[in-house]
């Protein structure tokens with residue numbers, strides 16, 4: 726069980742498995758989790774792809790920060806899965822620290838993330854092709870490195886096994 730004040734944020738590149746791992750973690754630890762992308766889509770009543778495609782990435786980032794700051798003050802939330810770009814925004818990192826969340830970077834190879842991105846039905850406007858996604862992946866490493874914990878995702882582990890290891894090591 727997580728300690729009463731242990732609050733975790735999962736970050737990492739698109740396709741690394743943040744949402745699935747957060748779901749398993751909340752199930753194992755019997756604590757409340759929030760998926761930031763889902764909250765944004767519920768509040769906006771449209772998909773993130775629609776927001777980015779119609780209003781651009783800058784507008785999406787503002788919406789993302791507004792939703793994150795609301796989610797961070799939620800009393801019972803102990804696990805938050807971010808969208809892959811949320812941790813890159815400096816203001817979001819500041820807000821997260823201010824609210825005493827510990828950030829775990831789910832680190833994986835680009836090829837592993839790309840396999841998941843290309844198999845997924847989810848539309849990711851910022852990873853439309855492999856070249857663009859690879860560029861973003863390497864550009865972001867220096868920001869993901871700023872997370873409190875690094876957790877290396879080995880491709881032979883299932884999401885359940887990964888969640889179990891995080892639960893054992895981090896909580």
Ligand code: S3P
Nearest residue numbers: 738739740762808809810849851
């Ligand atoms: C993004 C990642 C997406 C989503 C949006 C932008 C990014 O979330 O927030 O499409 O900039 O990396 P996932 O990491 O869950 O795919």
